Amino acid sequence: MKVISTIKELRAELSKERQEGKTIGLIPTMGYFHQGHLELMRRAREECAVVVVSLYVNPTQFAPSEDFESYPRDFERDKRLAENVGVDYLFCPSNAEMYLPNHLTYVEVEKITNKLCGASRPHHFKGVTTVVAKLFNIVKPDKAYFGQKDAQQVVVIRKMVEDLNFDLEIVVVPTAREEDGLAMSSRNTYLSAVEREEALVLSKSLQHAKELIDSGERIAQKIKEEMQKLIKSKPHVNLEYISICDHKTLEELSRIEGETLIALAAKAGKVRLIDNIVIRD
Amino acid sequence: MKVISTIKELRAELSKERQEGKTIGLIPTMGYFHQGHLELMRRAREECAVVVVSLYVNPTQFAPSEDFESYPRDFERDKRLAENVGVDYLFCPSNAEMYLPNHLTYVEVEKITNKLCGASRPHHFKGVTTVVAKLFNIVKPDKAYFGQKDAQQVVVIRKMVEDLNFDLEIVVVPTAREEDGLAMSSRNTYLSAVEREEALVLSKSLQHAKELIDSGERIAQKIKEEMQKLIKSKPHVNLEYISICDHKTLEELSRIEGETLIALAAKAGKVRLIDNIVIRD
Missing domain, CATH: 3.40.50.620 (HUPs)
Known part of the structure; x- marks a missing residue:
């Protein structure tokens, strides 16, 4: 090299x-x-x-x-x-x-x-x-x-x-993940033990969104609320946004249809983390 | 082709x-x-x-x-x-x-x-x-x-x-010019006979600037004033700007030094025309 x-x-x-x-x-x-x-x-x-x-x-x-x-x-x-x-x-x-x-x-x-x-x-x-x-x-x-x-x-x-x-x-x-599901990021190195533990809620909330969609939910607002509930249960994690949007225009969707991006950003302590999944309906 | x-x-x-x-x-x-x-x-x-x-x-x-x-x-x-x-x-x-x-x-x-x-x-x-x-x-x-x-x-x-x-x-x-000095432009086709005649003052004013510099003038403002005087004598030509500036940063110069761009834009009737010369001092 x-x-x-x-x-x-x-x-x-x-x-x-x-x-x-x-x-x-x-x-x-x-x-x-x-x-x-x-x-x-x-x-x-x-x-x-x-x-x-x-x-x-x-x-x-x-x-x-x-x-x-x-x-x-x-x-x-x-x-x-x-x-x-x-x-x-x-x-x-x-x-x-x-x-x-x-x-x-x-x-x-x-x-x-x-x-x-x-x-x-x-x-x-x-x-x-x-x-x-x-x-x-x-x-x-x-x-x-x-x-x-x-x-x-x-x-x-x-x-x-x-x-x-x-x-x-x-x-x-595809996003590389730790064994427990946390999206890999160079910034993960900044996380304290408790922040690292709680940050796991981000990938879990995305998984939960996918399960809701798999079981028939199509209303974006309902999915967001479920995700927010999960994330709010972690005191060291502060949600910045959850977006359920068209995967090309990034326009917010009210209903899950076609190829949908579910993306989020949050701070765990002072560390800004992002994660997402793409749903192909 | x-x-x-x-x-x-x-x-x-x-x-x-x-x-x-x-x-x-x-x-x-x-x-x-x-x-x-x-x-x-x-x-x-x-x-x-x-x-x-x-x-x-x-x-x-x-x-x-x-x-x-x-x-x-x-x-x-x-x-x-x-x-x-x-x-x-x-x-x-x-x-x-x-x-x-x-x-x-x-x-x-x-x-x-x-x-x-x-x-x-x-x-x-x-x-x-x-x-x-x-x-x-x-x-x-x-x-x-x-x-x-x-x-x-x-x-x-x-x-x-x-x-x-x-x-x-x-x-x-280099700028291609008509025999009498007018800079060639696709927009010249719009000029009426009198506008065409008067538009000649643009290249002439640049030539005049060059002569002033050749004879020792270095004060940008003086050169601009001489050029303006010439251009104002033509009723169909409305000057938009004369710039005497650094040929890379386009910053206005008060004194002619080094490589200098003298550029202008004007309207002859409704036709916007531009012309310029570069002076290598």
């Missing part, structure tokens, strides 16, 4: 690979790898001749009040894990490499970025789409891999790819 | 060309070709194995009050002219091909798009950068050609390419 920190060097390497007709897979990450990241890498390893992982904690997707500074980082461990999965290039640019001091250009997906997580994180997705567009232009992958864990991110990036005609395929990989 | 109207077909053709190792040059246009467009095509013809001209009157760069509907169009003439210059592909997508009904994604360059023409056309450059980003992703050119006539557009697109890491070279071609 080659560790590369400059755009110029990465481009030179990938240009050679491309000339040999090899397909390129990209996994954009912010590092501090868990099984979810490794699943994305394994999937890319199966499907592409060349696997590129970018490891970059992107400042433009954090608000000043958020955890950019304290976002967990462990480069040596990440490097070892990526190498073990068979990644070819680990791209770790500096902030100076990614953003010029006079950076002025942003890619923004409107409307669907104001809902769900976007309601409480108004500039988040503008930062995400901008850095992902940059990574797409730097790497020019045939396929790019994202986790279903970040459901809204997947919807927003798919829309960007469609609207701006990026010539690549987005591959979405 | 192949005339192509779908993204899919254009991609298939260019993919074959690229596999043969051919370089691709793109000239994005809104059609109604004049010598300025043909110069861009000739330059691309000299420098690239494959020349693609896009002909698309992009609705997102016109405000509702502007001349999108009446923008001059003459497809058969454009086709003949492009073919005569040796263009390989003329890409003429429909609006439905370029923008899905639920289009949500925009590329925006901040700050430098609020100055000069952006002050009176606040959404114009957002439309330009969005459609140019789309064309870059569709065509994936090695080089893209723009005219110096649209000086601010050149600065904005260069910034977008730099900030979003588009892997291509921007080539800027």
Whole structure:
């Protein structure tokens, strides 16, 4: 595995690979790898001749009040894990490499970025789409891999790819979970023992929603109320939102119909966690 | 020359060309070709194995009050002219091909798009950068050609390419002028005889600015006043702005120093015209 920190060097390497007709897979990450990241890498390893992982904690997707500074980082461990999965290039640019001091250009997906997580994180997705567009232009992958864990991110990036005609395929990989069901997240490392225990209610409430739907419930409000009841029983977990929405437009649904996204965000202590399931009715 | 109207077909053709190792040059246009467009095509013809001209009157760069509907169009003439210059592909997508009904994604360059023409056309450059980003992703050119006539557009697109890491070279071609000096523009076709005659004052005022600078004047305000005096002498010409600014940041300068852009916009009758010169001190 080659560790590369400059755009110029990465481009030179990938240009050679491309000339040999090899397909390129990209996994954009912010590092501090868990099984979810490794699943994305394994999937890319199966499907592409060349696997590129970018490891970059992107400042433009954090608000000043958020955890950019304290976002967990462990480069040596990440490097070892990526190498073990068979990644070819680990791209770790500096902030100076990614953003010029006079950076002025942003890619923004409107409307669907104001809902769900976007309601409480108004500039988040503008930062995400901008850095992902940059990574797409730097790497020019045939396929790019994202986790279903970040459901809204997947919807927003798919829309960007469609609207701006990026010539690549987005591959979405199921959410990796701990044995007890907690969605894996780099931020889980912040959880205290009691927060970790109580945070389990998030995936349980989604499972409960699925059971309600399987047993015939179709009224979104009833399902939300049942989920809220479960989550409110945990004093360290503060619900931010539950959304039952169309899986493409993210418009709230009053009835479960067709492909439905059930997504939620909550804080366990100070740690913001998200989770979701997609129901195919 | 192949005339192509779908993204899919254009991609298939260019993919074959690229596999043969051919370089691709793109000239994005809104059609109604004049010598300025043909110069861009000739330059691309000299420098690239494959020349693609896009002909698309992009609705997102016109405000509702502007001349999108009446923008001059003459497809058969454009086709003949492009073919005569040796263009390989003329890409003429429909609006439905370029923008899905639920289009949500925009590329925006901040700050430098609020100055000069952006002050009176606040959404114009957002439309330009969005459609140019789309064309870059569709065509994936090695080089893209723009005219110096649209000086601010050149600065904005260069910034977008730099900030979003588009892997291509921007080539800027000098403004094509009529024999008497009027900058060529598709909109010149709208000018009445008297407007056409009086519009000449725009290029003359820029020439006068150059002469003042050549003879030692460095105070921007003095140069502007001299230019204004000339332009005000023409009753059918209404000046919108004169800007004497840094050629990259578009910040107004009080003194001429280094590479300076002198740009102006005015209406001759109802026809909005722009022109500029770059002074290399």
